[in-house]
Amino acid sequence: LDVGKWLTFDGICPLPDGRGSFLWSKGVEAMPIIRVNAKQLEEANKARAAALLKNEQLRAHEEQRQRFVLEAMATKLKSEHIAADGKEQSL
């Protein structure tokens, strides 16, 4: 992954939706890097599946978290659609 050529900026990059990016103060040369490969991801996925199988508390927590996130996503998408519709109508 060659990030050296594009992680060298130093400034806030405002995005249209107002979220913006960060003020990065360093280039990638000076930044600590943690690398996660496909095998590590696969092992993590297996470990999580195994933990969910054997731990009822974790499973309940995960289900609740997933439900909240899905609800939040649905609300966010709905409000974005309403905003987009409103914009179209005003045009």
Add this chain to the structure above:
Amino acid sequence: MSCLEATFTLTPRSPLYSKAPHESAYITAFGVDFQCFSPLDFSSLYATNRFLFDGEFPGTPGLDYTKYDNLTKAPALWFTGDFTAYAGTQKQLALICGFDVLSPPPAAPARVLVYSDAGLLSDQTLLYGDSQFLIEIDSLNLPFTLYFIHVAGTWLFRGLSGYVV
């Protein structure tokens, strides 16, 4: 100045990115702190969009945080990403964690354990004056969760920016 738009930027006040099914990311935080004085009071932290992890209340460095019982007792930030919509496209994710460390030396630097569900990925020292570290995720074929476990020093979490490249 050149700018590359992040695919997403997750902060305490904007913790959820959801573009499409299997193209989403969010953060959740457990055990974050606030004090009664600026800039660590709740209002200041809200205004500056940061989470405080207080050095007086760290997790225990030596524990195995793949164990759920240990994980739920530690102050930590959890990142969950699902970019499987990109599966098979050779895309990768560059994830930048932005932070501030409160005090210069001789105060001890902050320390964060970066875990996956399978084990420790990195024991990361956060130095005063530094502001970021990078996590390269080589494959987007599976959804995944990363845990940033606070184990030393007082630091502020600013956010995570993700670049799908």
